[in-house]
Amino acid sequence: MxxxxxxxxxxxxxxAATLVARHWGRAGAAPTGELDRLWDVGAxxxxxxxxxxxxxxxxxxxxxxxxRAACPLPVLDAFVATRLFAANIGLAGAIGDGGIRxxxxxxxxGPDEAEVGADCLIEAGDAATHVMRLPFGGGPVGLYRIxxxxxxxxxxxxxxxRARLGxxxxxxAISADRTDRxxxxxxxxxxxxxFGAAERAATSALxxxxxxxxxxxxxxxxxxxxxxxxxxxxELDAGDLLIADAVRRYAEGGTDWVIAVELAxxxxxxxxxxxxxxxxxxxxxxxCCDEHEAPWLFRxxxxxxxxxxxxxxxxxxxxDRLLDDDPHTGAELPEPRxxxxxxxxxxxLSKVVVxxxxxxPTVGDPGDDPDAVAELAEHGWFALGWSAAHGGSGGTPAExxxxxxxxxxxxxxxxxxxxxxxxxxxxxxxxxxxEQRARLxxxxxxxxxxxAPAYRxxxxxxxxxxxxxxxxxxxxxxxxLTGDRLWTADAHRARYxxxxxRTQPGAAALRAAVTVFLVPLDAPGIRVRAYRTAAxxxxxxxxxxxxxxxxxxxxxxxxxxxxxITDTFAADSAVAxxxxxxxxxxxxxxxxxxxxxxxxxxxxGARGSAARAAVTELAVRIQxxxxxxxxxxxxxxxxxxxxxxxxxxxxxxxxxLAADFGAMVLxxxxxxxxxGTGTTAExxxxxxxxxxxxxxxxxxxxxxxxxxxxxxxxPVRV
Numbered sequence: 001m002x003x004x005x006x007x008x009x010x011x012x013x014x015x016a017a018t019l020v021a022r023h024w025g026r027a028g029a030a031p032t033g034e035l036d037r038l039w040d041v042g043a044x045x046x047x048x049x050x051x052x053x054x055x056x057x058x059x060x061x062x063x064x065x066x067x068r069a070a071c072p073l074p075v076l077d078a079f080v081a082t083r084l085f086a087a088n089i090g091l092a093g094a095i096g097d098g099g100i101r102x103x104x105x106x107x108x109x110g111p112d113e114a115e116v117g118a119d120c121l122i123e124a125g126d127a128a129t130h131v132m133r134l135p136f137g138g139g140p141v142g143l144y145r146i147x148x149x150x151x152x153x154x155x156x157x158x159x160x161x162r163a164r165l166g167x168x169x170x171x172x173a174i175s176a177d178r179t180d181r182x183x184x185x186x187x188x189x190x191x192x193x194x195f196g197a198a199e200r201a202a203t204s205a206l207x208x209x210x211x212x213x214x215x216x217x218x219x220x221x222x223x224x225x226x227x228x229x230x231x232x233x234x235e236l237d238a239g240d241l242l243i244a245d246a247v248r249r250y251a252e253g254g255t256d257w258v259i260a261v262e263l264a265x266x267x268x269x270x271x272x273x274x275x276x277x278x279x280x281x282x283x284x285x286x287x288c289c290d291e292h293e294a295p296w297l298f299r300x301x302x303x304x305x306x307x308x309x310x311x312x313x314x315x316x317x318x319x320d321r322l323l324d325d326d327p328h329t330g331a332e333l334p335e336p337r338x339x340x341x342x343x344x345x346x347x348x349l350s351k352v353v354v355x356x357x358x359x360x361p362t363v364g365d366p367g368d369d370p371d372a373v374a375e376l377a378e379h380g381w382f383a384l385g386w387s388a389a390h391g392g393s394g395g396t397p398a399e400x401x402x403x404x405x406x407x408x409x410x411x412x413x414x415x416x417x418x419x420x421x422x423x424x425x426x427x428x429x430x431x432x433x434x435e436q437r438a439r440l441x442x443x444x445x446x447x448x449x450x451x452a453p454a455y456r457x458x459x460x461x462x463x464x465x466x467x468x469x470x471x472x473x474x475x476x477x478x479x480x481l482t483g484d485r486l487w488t489a490d491a492h493r494a495r496y497x498x499x500x501x502r503t504q505p506g507a508a509a510l511r512a513a514v515t516v517f518l519v520p521l522d523a524p525g526i527r528v529r530a531y532r533t534a535a536x537x538x539x540x541x542x543x544x545x546x547x548x549x550x551x552x553x554x555x556x557x558x559x560x561x562x563x564x565i566t567d568t569f570a571a572d573s574a575v576a577x578x579x580x581x582x583x584x585x586x587x588x589x590x591x592x593x594x595x596x597x598x599x600x601x602x603x604x605g606a607r608g609s610a611a612r613a614a615v616t617e618l619a620v621r622i623q624x625x626x627x628x629x630x631x632x633x634x635x636x637x638x639x640x641x642x643x644x645x646x647x648x649x650x651x652x653x654x655x656x657l658a659a660d661f662g663a664m665v666l667x668x669x670x671x672x673x674x675x676g677t678g679t680t681a682e683x684x685x686x687x688x689x690x691x692x693x694x695x696x697x698x699x700x701x702x703x704x705x706x707x708x709x710x711x712x713x714x715p716v717r718v
Contacts, residue, residue: 028293
């Protein structure tokens, strides 16, 4: 799916796609396409004048369409050149109308200092008229006439050219800081073009997986194919959001757009080669011969990635900016935009956090802090999402998301109270009886009630429809519940168990035969066996042996439990970012430790080290999950289906990241990550490493990927 930058930009991109298809063709045209003709067409339609209005969103949208056709028309080069030479109105106008056609000198293709007769490598050499060369340490930018251009053999198609430079047409002096910003824009252009090409190849492969058969089965029904397709879709959606975030921050004129660009660039560099391998991996590949577009698309991908590898950012990549911008604080990951409501609540909660003791993760299970719970309850934050008629505070999905994000990030000790409010307050308000609402909601609003969910049988995959509890109604209207062992993480502190029971034995459709009950954990016949995980978390097996409950324990209609369950899981959008918020705080702690002194900082190594590459990967993956989760609840105009897919993707990617985070920190810090207590070592990193299996397994990652596969139109597993 494409992230919209607004109706005007979407229309501009649609027109560009039509023009590229008409005057260039598909990716298979790469060896023979006429860049010269397309340059004229693009100039007529304003592609090369976008720098004059600083319309980066439109330039990025066109560049992405060009990538989908494996076309290297240098729209971002013209954007940058127009910005740099804006004071020379005649020159900027000539770039805009196509009279001067600018290509940037590629890295490693010649001497840094240009002079008459020197040569350099360029893209689009058979159509460009001038070369722009950048001084990476600051200084004069030169715009040189091309005297001659000879194609050179190599990976790129159309071929790169070796251009011999003539006299400089103009110079523009820029500072080192501005050079950093200019290079960031050029790197973004390369990344967006590679992303568009990889996306087109993945989309083609997905269509192949839906339609083609092998061994009398649809290709997309094979487990390995589904996994590759779903993982690719998640990574592409994350790339959409990272690119859109960078463009949006540029338009806002803040200082954080450059690191947002570098996050998007690093994501593309990480996922594009993997998508190439997946798309060309039988049986997902549609074809690998030259008549098919995939080989040409990936020649485009790898040519652009090669330039990104050599076109280094003067200010450093993501890890460099996070570690080096300031010896004490460094840069920070940009905060996802949560809209006016979400941002306002985040600001309000930050005032509560100031001066309050937070609760770093430790071995053990301390539970909530009554004072912190009381303070949040005073603001009505546990009742967000309920109507005022039910004693709620109203509130938008963005506010509920912001609340959970800040609680996780600041490790406020209110997790149990917030979990009950988020998961069960709304369903009780909407499906409960007047008596249930009057009895339960005030206690939930105060943070004084704990409810433990129990949907999953021990040793079974997380699936609320796989009910293992039977409920039989007697003549008095009461119910007797009998069931296999259920698993829950919270029964040791909870007052009630929230479970689904089969109330119509033998029904063909499980979802039509399920009813939800709220069962007191002290009811006769309930046996709870508590245990602790390796991370020190408390869990429980719950056995129901002829547990008798009144009909007042039922939530919603008889056989209407699936509606209640679906409503409960609607909160998945609000909780989708919990793992990312927690890991973001872990990254903040890691960066603080790496900046703490010469001994600790040496663990990150110098620029270009493997350790810094690992920090970059962690930061990019965390930011991707944060943006996916935020998009699930905070994207204006997004429909419920799109929001649900973003939430599923955030949950699946977040669980995988949680499983990797601790191991990557151990690799970075060595024994220091496994020693000590508090917020700098064992309290954060060791605990997270031990807890990571519950994040990836207990979080329903397989279920989420299965739902995503279904939404993508892939066949049912064979």
